[in-house]
Amino acid sequence: VNLQYSLFISRTLFAGNRIVQQLHGNLDTQPTDELVDGKNVTERFFGLAGAEVASYCGDKESFLGRYHDYGDPQGVVSGDLGNATSYNENSCGALSCVVKLAPGESRTVAFLLGAKYDREAAALLAGYHADPAARCAAEVQALKEDWYSRLNHLQVHTPDDAFNTMINTWNAYNCFITFVWSRAASFIYCGLRNGYGYRDTVQDIQGIIHLEPAMAKEKIRFMLSAQVDNGGGLPLVKFTHNPGHEDTPDDASYVAETGHPAYRADDALWLFPTVYKYVAETGDKAFLDEVIPFANKDEGTVYEHLKRAVQFSLDHLGPHGLPAGLYADWNDCLRLGANGESTFVALQFYYALEILRRFAADRGDTDACRRLEETMADTARKIQDLCWDGDRFIRGFTEDGQRIGAAADPEANLWLNPQSWSVISGLATKDQAEDAMAQVYERLNTAYGAVLMDPPYHAHAFEGALAVIYNPGTKENAGIFSQSQGWLILAEALCGHGERAFGYFTENAPAAQNDRAEIRRLEPYCYGQFTEGPASKHFGRSQVHWLTGTASTVMVGCVEGILGLRPDLNGLRLAPAVPKSWQSFTVEKDFRGKKLHIRVENPQGRESGCTSLTLNGEVLPDNYLPAEKLQAENDILLVL
Numbered sequence: 001v002n003l004q005y006s007l008f009i010s011r012t013l014f015a016g017n018r019i020v021q022q023l024h025g026n027l028d029t030q031p032t033d034e035l036v037d038g039k040n041v042t043e044r045f046f047g048l049a050g051a052e053v054a055s056y057c058g059d060k061e062s063f064l065g066r067y068h069d070y071g072d073p074q075g076v077v078s079g080d081l082g083n084a085t086s087y088n089e090n091s092c093g094a095l096s097c098v099v100k101l102a103p104g105e106s107r108t109v110a111f112l113l114g115a116k117y118d119r120e121a122a123a124l125l126a127g128y129h130a131d132p133a134a135r136c137a138a139e140v141q142a143l144k145e146d147w148y149s150r151l152n153h154l155q156v157h158t159p160d161d162a163f164n165t166m167i168n169t170w171n172a173y174n175c176f177i178t179f180v181w182s183r184a185a186s187f188i189y190c191g192l193r194n195g196y197g198y199r200d201t202v203q204d205i206q207g208i209i210h211l212e213p214a215m216a217k218e219k220i221r222f223m224l225s226a227q228v229d230n231g232g233g234l235p236l237v238k239f240t241h242n243p244g245h246e247d248t249p250d251d252a253s254y255v256a257e258t259g260h261p262a263y264r265a266d267d268a269l270w271l272f273p274t275v276y277k278y279v280a281e282t283g284d285k286a287f288l289d290e291v292i293p294f295a296n297k298d299e300g301t302v303y304e305h306l307k308r309a310v311q312f313s314l315d316h317l318g319p320h321g322l323p324a325g326l327y328a329d330w331n332d333c334l335r336l337g338a339n340g341e342s343t344f345v346a347l348q349f350y351y352a353l354e355i356l357r358r359f360a361a362d363r364g365d366t367d368a369c370r371r372l373e374e375t376m377a378d379t380a381r382k383i384q385d386l387c388w389d390g391d392r393f394i395r396g397f398t399e400d401g402q403r404i405g406a407a408a409d410p411e412a413n414l415w416l417n418p419q420s421w422s423v424i425s426g427l428a429t430k431d432q433a434e435d436a437m438a439q440v441y442e443r444l445n446t447a448y449g450a451v452l453m454d455p456p457y458h459a460h461a462f463e464g465a466l467a468v469i470y471n472p473g474t475k476e477n478a479g480i481f482s483q484s485q486g487w488l489i490l491a492e493a494l495c496g497h498g499e500r501a502f503g504y505f506t507e508n509a510p511a512a513q514n515d516r517a518e519i520r521r522l523e524p525y526c527y528g529q530f531t532e533g534p535a536s537k538h539f540g541r542s543q544v545h546w547l548t549g550t551a552s553t554v555m556v557g558c559v560e561g562i563l564g565l566r567p568d569l570n571g572l573r574l575a576p577a578v579p580k581s582w583q584s585f586t587v588e589k590d591f592r593g594k595k596l597h598i599r600v601e602n603p604q605g606r607e608s609g610c611t612s613l614t615l616n617g618e619v620l621p622d623n624y625l626p627a628e629k630l631q632a633e634n635d636i637l638l639v640l
Ligand code: IFM
Pocket: 197, 199, 200, 329, 330, 331, 332, 333, 476
């Protein structure tokens, strides 16, 4: 939250060997309503176990001291922390203790930082008191086991160390952190939000489905319960979300409280790939019959929720008959107008229809299948007629009919997302896919990934091109938007272009940039929201770390794309797209309760394809592993 507000709601106190920071401490007598945990006051603590506190400080300025800084804090220099607490100042937690050691003697104390209320905090601290060293070692061990129990569900060994370390550990870790927080708690991004963004949260789920499907299912349920009965997603899902009783963007109260003035065109469409990935990974088709409430009223099965999401788009069509732009699409800085039309959303819609068609076919819902096929054909025809511009897909139409992203435009005449999504959605013909992806490679690609569009907006921005406020090469104004790199990797892999898919991964992967760390600047193990593009004088510098949808899109691009692990409703297709130089690699994967030991060999230096697939000694007809053929342990050999 903003600084002047946070200053005046916070105070620290000292109690029971710990500094306690209270936020909204003055609300302790007020009835509780707003906060999720039922308390108005938030408490954090910083405590000492294994020794008595000799002096403490809860006020940052007193701790640092006048004309001192973090290099020589007054509290440390003087050895006396002064026992100050804060009240309308910046809080801090500093504790000292006096330890007398005989020659050769050593002693361990533990400092604990946590967010717990009084009694729990005291109990926690007490648990470390007798033997802090042993307790800390046990906790670290438990933490490691907890993480490995998740990460071990997929482990890969390829010839590329950066790829291995990202997929096995760091990208996966980044995915879990983003899964928990979405964009809701990023100091850089937005401070503390009052809820979860719909699209962000539904996208973030995708990154952990192959590792923790049960966690994913819980969150999918939650997000479906934030879908309005008209099929649209609530743009912001409050932390206090109460399914069945929420107001919606159609109510002034929702708009006033959340600041979100209208539905967005894309929100509910993200449900399709997410639900599909979950069902395909687990085989849990029964989930489609689970009844879940809508946000405002009414309830329906998951299948019904998806049908209504399609209906929402059909009920909001623009003048050309493509889904209307509404408030915005994925790109927050692109306002085509409520009646504008976005190619990206149209492609997402086409993909959504295909996924629903697959579910309908599997359930024997022939009426729905027929209707979906008709709508798909109609949508495909419109996209082809209206959005293909010779060698690229345009970005869309403004509500007054202006074409955005056409080849003849002086600025922003080539956009990345419509090209990659034309492939992901399955709409592009083979020739269109080749042309569009070649345009991206030639025009948008850089040493750090592909820019979001080119040239940046400057003198020719239309009214809804909000990205023009950013310096060229920054964020949505021709920055290398990291989230889009994942879709690009996936699209190239779906085309069978292993070299390019892996090239895009390497250009933007944190672990592959350790020899350029002084340029990239961010931590070498997590993604940033964007990297500054060639139009910036800091080309290559990455920004806005940790909470970015990149974690999940790149994970999906690498797992489904480069590694080619593509579950569907009845099994698993193996379709790697790798550099020609990879002679072999292995994958250890848990799949529907079974163990897959996969070895891929590439004796002919190919980028993709399948010469043979062997499952437990049996040669299969193509690159598909039917689920019913899998045993508890499976030896799988794919020869490219
Ligand atoms: O899609 C958005 C996201 O919801 C928030 N960060 C920026 C992205 C692109 O505009």
